[in-house]
Amino acid sequence: xxxxxWVCAQVRPVSxxxxxxxxxxxxxxxxxxxxxxxxxxxxxxxxxxxxxxxxKLQRSAPRFLPHGSAVVEQVVLLDEAAFCLVKKxxxxxxxxxxxxxxxPSEDGKSAGSCPHFRCLADLRIFREERVRxxxxxxxxxxxLIVFALADRASRGKLFVRVLDVAALLRxxxxxxxxxxxxxxxxxDGGFVEYDALNESVWAYDGEALHCWDARSLEQRFxxxxxxxxxxxxxxxxxxxxxxxxxxxxxxxxxxxxxVADGGLELERSLDxxxxxxxxxxxxxxxxxxxxxxxxxxxxxxVDLAAGASRSIGGTExxxxxxxxxxxxxxxxxxxxxxxxxxxxxxxLDACYRLSCVPGVRDFRQGRFSVDERHALVLxxxxxxxxxxxxxxxxxDMCLSVDLGLPPKGGAPERVDELALLDLSAAGAAxxxxxxxxxxxxxxxxxxxxxxxxxxxxxxxxGICLYSSFGSV
Numbered sequence: 001x002x003x004x005x006w007v008c009a010q011v012r013p014v015s016x017x018x019x020x021x022x023x024x025x026x027x028x029x030x031x032x033x034x035x036x037x038x039x040x041x042x043x044x045x046x047x048x049x050x051x052x053x054x055x056k057l058q059r060s061a062p063r064f065l066p067h068g069s070a071v072v073e074q075v076v077l078l079d080e081a082a083f084c085l086v087k088k089x090x091x092x093x094x095x096x097x098x099x100x101x102x103x104p105s106e107d108g109k110s111a112g113s114c115p116h117f118r119c120l121a122d123l124r125i126f127r128e129e130r131v132r133x134x135x136x137x138x139x140x141x142x143x144l145i146v147f148a149l150a151d152r153a154s155r156g157k158l159f160v161r162v163l164d165v166a167a168l169l170r171x172x173x174x175x176x177x178x179x180x181x182x183x184x185x186x187x188d189g190g191f192v193e194y195d196a197l198n199e200s201v202w203a204y205d206g207e208a209l210h211c212w213d214a215r216s217l218e219q220r221f222x223x224x225x226x227x228x229x230x231x232x233x234x235x236x237x238x239x240x241x242x243x244x245x246x247x248x249x250x251x252x253x254x255x256x257x258x259v260a261d262g263g264l265e266l267e268r269s270l271d272x273x274x275x276x277x278x279x280x281x282x283x284x285x286x287x288x289x290x291x292x293x294x295x296x297x298x299x300x301x302v303d304l305a306a307g308a309s310r311s312i313g314g315t316e317x318x319x320x321x322x323x324x325x326x327x328x329x330x331x332x333x334x335x336x337x338x339x340x341x342x343x344x345x346x347x348l349d350a351c352y353r354l355s356c357v358p359g360v361r362d363f364r365q366g367r368f369s370v371d372e373r374h375a376l377v378l379x380x381x382x383x384x385x386x387x388x389x390x391x392x393x394x395x396d397m398c399l400s401v402d403l404g405l406p407p408k409g410g411a412p413e414r415v416d417e418l419a420l421l422d423l424s425a426a427g428a429a430x431x432x433x434x435x436x437x438x439x440x441x442x443x444x445x446x447x448x449x450x451x452x453x454x455x456x457x458x459x460x461x462g463i464c465l466y467s468s469f470g471s472v
Contacts (some may be wrong), residue, residue, distance in 0.1 A: 090130025
């Protein structure tokens, strides 16, 4: 699995929440469809399935956070035995598993004094800092930190800092010099984002869009500047960045630039689909197609290359709370309440709903992980909803595994479970992982496939660290 990492730090909140699940190289989803039509077998997901089944509990602390996980806003894995927590009020700290071999006691009073975890460092350098975003740039061995300052002169601004991960694992907060990225300041209305699919760091300063290579930390290009009254809406997809604008003349203006060098790939000006003078609910981009929806109208698919569009009937009331785009597989995940819809978006005549997955709890950033290569998603859902499968196809079985024992003196709690869903099989579950040692249900989940590490944070403050590659 690969953890989906499209994360954004903004001065002002956006009205439409987005999460981009774009990490690994593509597999051929269309070959799977073609082979099934002619009696072939779909690509097996044995590797990721077995990796999840091999997960073993390495460390656990039922009272790691005495006041519960409500204070935690973000969990980031650093390696197989270290992680960092971003808490409310801008606090950010890095922790590492100790060498303790005995099960943890319940006497730990606070994070950092737990016998199985120790605090490595405070990621803040100055007390006035308020950390807004922490993300791991794995290829560069760096940790990107976006923070604000509490003083009046810096109010409304965001600042960027890059730390060396190797030094942080030794308990040292060491700055990495990254040229213009290290000194970049984002004013009110701007943002900083990390795009894992394209290995890019993006920053918008209200006038221009800046792009850095997340591996070398060198600046690639700058797009803009734009007039204050006409800033574009930015959308990121596989190998492209889209600049969209919906004008009062009922025209959709789209420019697609290559992420590699910023060169213009295509430019279009089209009539907005749907009835005129009706507010546009959202405009999104999936590869070279745009999804456009007006309030109370049907969803329209626009081919930006050909300039054609098609309306999908019966979607007047379709208003997802969150999107997860899987562009290399031509898939879109849409959350509506506790239901996760799986859509295919491969063209004008290939955009439709594949299936609906019920029982998905609070599907949001930090509670799921997407593997584009195998078309799999690991997410938190209601416990006990594992499908019953017949014996005809072993690959269609959902294997339920208990990852650990409940806290000492407590009874097992089947509130939440981690489910591995096969997107190429209409969201069928392949593995259901029980995590009873995180009391009260799961709050955050972090998975790092390169180290085979899974970290689960419970709502009551319990924490569990698992590994599929051996002991930590």
